[in-house]
Amino acid sequence: MKLTEAFYQQPDVVELARQLLGKVLVTQFDGQLCKARIVETEAYAGVTDKASHAYNNRLTERTKIMYEAGGTAYVYLCYGIHHLFNVVTNVKGVPHAVLIRAAEPLLGIEFMLKRRKMNSPEFRLSAGPGALSEAMGIHTRHSGLSLMSKEIWIEDSGLIPEEIIASPRVGVAYAKEDALLPYRFSIKNNKWVSKAK
Numbered sequence: 075m076k077l078t079e080a081f082y083q084q085p086d087v088v089e090l091a092r093q094l095l096g097k098v099l100v101t102q103f104d105g106q107l108c109k110a111r112i113v114e115t116e117a118y119a120g121v122t123d124k125a126s127h128a129y130n131n132r133l134t135e136r137t138k139i140m141y142e143a144g145g146t147a148y149v150y151l152c153y154g155i156h157h158l159f160n161v162v163t164n165v166k167g168v169p170h171a172v173l174i175r176a177a178e179p180l181l182g183i184e185f186m187l188k189r190r191k192m193n194s195p196e197f198r199l200s201a202g203p204g205a206l207s208e209a210m211g212i213h214t215r216h217s218g219l220s221l222m223s224k225e226i227w228i229e230d231s232g233l234i235p236e237e238i239i240a241s242p243r244v245g246v247a248y249a250k251e252d253a254l255l256p257y258r259f260s261i262k263n264n265k266w267v268s269k270a271k
Contacts, residue, residue: 077228082144082221087163087170091117092240092259094161096233099177101226103211108182110200110210111231113264114175116243117257118160120168125249125257128169139218140169147226149207149217156204159212161221161228175244175258176201178266179209186210202268237262244270 077097084090094115101108118126120140127137127150139148140162148160148171164170177200179186186209190199200209207213212226221227240256247253260267 075230076222077145077230079143079145079222082161082163083165084144085164085168087119087172088117088257090163090170091115091172091257092238094172094174094228095238095259095261096231096235098180098229098231099174099210099226100229101210101212103225106182106185106211108185108210109180109229110177110186110206111180111233111266112174112177112228114177114201114258114260114267116173116175116259118171118173119257120164120170123249123255124252125243125246125255126169126171128171137169140171141167142218144170145221147212147216147219147221149212149214151214152204157207157213158203159207159210159216173203174206175203176260176266176268177206177210178264197265201266235261241270244268 097112120128121131128140143166144163146162148162152158160171160173200206239260239262241258243258
């Protein structure tokens with residue numbers, strides 16, 4: 075069952091990042107249906123979070139999508155090469171977002187392998203946010219797309235992870251004390267969780 079707008083518009087982005095674990099990310103581009111179970115997420119708490127693109131009410135052409143109502147895709151380019159897929163949460167005007175960092179391939183693996191130029195579905199296929207987006211066919215052109223659409227959505231499979239690990243986010247040292255917040259969540263012992271440097 076597709077997650078509803080009410081799910082995405084919950085006020086607590088940190089709790090929502092936990093709730094997304096076990097849910098299934100689905101993409102359907104050019105007739106290629108792909109599904110992957112979300113196993114790692116990071117919460118970004120908007121204007122008060124130094125690690126967030128919207129910290130201190132920053133509003134640019136890129137970040138304006140973060141201010142849309144929850145249930146919108148926010149995809150940005152990292153280091154000029156990696157397309158990173160985020161889920162905008164909370165109500166319109168509150169720029170919360172959850173980065174989807176890793177997922178376990180379930181369906182359409184042949185399409186994922188082709189996009190990633192790989193021969194077999196090993197760990198690096200969709201572990202890490204750049205790899206995940208590439209495997210699922212998600213690009214910056216999809217930023218602003220509704221997660222109620224027929225191209226990108228998230229389903230509730232009914233799976234509730236037995237154990238969740240909370241840890242600091244990856245690659246946000248610039249955020250000083252906020253870099254230490256335990257806003258990264260992953261399913262314990264899942265082999266598709268990315269390896270933090």
